[in-house]
Amino acid sequence: MKVVKFGGSSLADGPQFQKVIDIMTADADRQVMITSAPGKRFDDDIKVTDLLIKYAEVTIKNSDTADVFDQIFARYEAIGDFFNLTEDDLAPIWMTLNELPTQDYPDDNYLMAAFKAHGERLNARLMAIVLNKLGINARFVDPKEIGLVVSDEPNNASVLPETYDNFAKFTYGDEKLIFPGFFGFTEAGQIATFSRGGSDITGAIVVRGLKADLYENFTDVDAIYAANPKIVDHPLAIPKMTYREMRELSYAGFSVFHDEAIIPAIEGQIPINVKNTNRPELPGTLIVPETQVHPTQTITGVASSNRFAALYLHRYLLNKEVGFTLKLLQVLYAYGVSYEHMPSGIDDLTIIFDKSQLNDDTIHAMCSDIEDALHPDTLEWIDDYAIIMVVGEGMRNKVGAIEHIVAPLVQREIGVHMINQGASRISIMLGTRQADADEAVKGIYNEFFNK
Numbered sequence: 001m002k003v004v005k006f007g008g009s010s011l012a013d014g015p016q017f018q019k020v021i022d023i024m025t026a027d028a029d030r031q032v033m034i035t036s037a038p039g040k041r042f043d044d045d046i047k048v049t050d051l052l053i054k055y056a057e058v059t060i061k062n063s064d065t066a067d068v069f070d071q072i073f074a075r076y077e078a079i080g081d082f083f084n085l086t087e088d089d090l091a092p093i094w095m096t097l098n099e100l101p102t103q104d105y106p107d108d109n110y111l112m113a114a115f116k117a118h119g120e121r122l123n124a125r126l127m128a129i130v131l132n133k134l135g136i137n138a139r140f141v142d143p144k145e146i147g148l149v150v151s152d153e154p155n156n157a158s159v160l161p162e163t164y165d166n167f168a169k170f171t172y173g174d175e176k177l178i179f180p181g182f183f184g185f186t187e188a189g190q191i192a193t194f195s196r197g198g199s200d201i202t203g204a205i206v207v208r209g210l211k212a213d214l215y216e217n218f219t220d221v222d223a224i225y226a227a228n229p230k231i232v233d234h235p236l237a238i239p240k241m242t243y244r245e246m247r248e249l250s251y252a253g254f255s256v257f258h259d260e261a262i263i264p265a266i267e268g269q270i271p272i273n274v275k276n277t278n279r280p281e282l283p284g285t286l287i288v289p290e291t292q293v294h295p296t297q298t299i300t301g302v303a304s305s306n307r308f309a310a311l312y313l314h315r316y317l318l319n320k321e322v323g324f325t326l327k328l329l330q331v332l333y334a335y336g337v338s339y340e341h342m343p344s345g346i347d348d349l350t351i352i353f354d355k356s357q358l359n360d361d362t363i364h365a366m367c368s369d370i371e372d373a374l375h376p377d378t379l380e381w382i383d384d385y386a387i388i389m390v391v392g393e394g395m396r397n398k399v400g401a402i403e404h405i406v407a408p409l410v411q412r413e414i415g416v417h418m419i420n421q422g423a424s425r426i427s428i429m430l431g432t433r434q435a436d437a438d439e440a441v442k443g444i445y446n447e448f449f450n451k
Ligand SMILES: Nc1ncnc2c1ncn2[C@@H]1O[C@H](COP(=O)(O)OP(=O)(O)O)[C@@H](O)[C@H]1O
Pocket: 006, 007, 008, 009, 010, 036, 039, 197, 218, 219, 220, 221, 223, 224, 225, 226, 227, 228, 229, 230, 253, 254, 255, 256, 257
């Protein structure tokens, strides 16, 4: 059995729905579908998830919701019209959307999560309605029905282990199961979503929970490329890569597959095939265990992400001081802030943060507490930090890869603020300024793939 996840661009309108239905019906093994919310139909279109965030915000402010409500419903209605659905067919979608502001939520964070989740929840319901209308045996399965239980972090949840016991008890026949991505229910019964792009995570959880043979992940590109196609012109496609290569590359910017989604697939040792909804006949990219890949290239890909900020601290004899890092981490703990990396020298330390959890007030207050607790000689907040990740199983046994990574940066006069090689020796991480990140990716890509 295959679990098939379709991204937002694959479910953005009626014609895209039709392609998805053709893909699902072309192979009887494709039994479980994971839906995203309708995504962008053209470059400056707005994703339904973003419209729902706006709907939540105006609800919280007690402002008029009519405009944004109409915009959201129009997206589902247009898909319904394409398949000649009647007003009655669409009534459950309209009603659920309309009732969102009148439901009870523990707080505004849970309200936001519940609104966001309805992008995928309503799209899955709509897909089931359309399939039934076309005479295809299919049903909507809610995460509540199957028991997808997540942590109490309304907008950044993680799956809880009991989910897999619940999945083991789930029974089904030969109907297609239409399952919404992006959210689960907390033990207290509240909706909580994964982080943005998290429908990929749902797919991986369902793959593991139902012990599928393959996770097919359909998106809008022919394959995963060795570099982001928005940065490098016509980059090479990667036919096959390992789970850990994908995890490192998606962490650092290959948004085509969510970095956390790899974990349930690894736990179940289930291969992932990333494919294009618009060209399903192409092989796409296979993501598999390490034992199934024999690298022929030194590097598999190079990614960059601008979502970071860094705090640089300098104090002489830092290496001799007992408890310096402990005091620093206590300040972060007090603000509920996690850090991503902490490279250090003998007298200095850089702490790299994911900016999504920070705002200006937190940064200000946190830096001031760090000054008071540690009295550094220098404290510098770098708001425009970028991480470049060069990844390849082929680097493990290759001496000198670092020379080829650094040389193109030197040629372009790009300052490198940090270099870190992971213990697995399959990745090298570099810190740069955001303004240099694209050039760094282009330089490293050309050095390894265009020479
Ligand atoms: N290395 C890469 N290979 C392929 N696509 C990439 C890569 N890096 C970033 N992307 C981007 O990821 C996009 C697909 O991811 P996403 O928008 O999340 O799709 P979906 O809505 O189908 O889940 C592509 O359109 C592409 O712009």
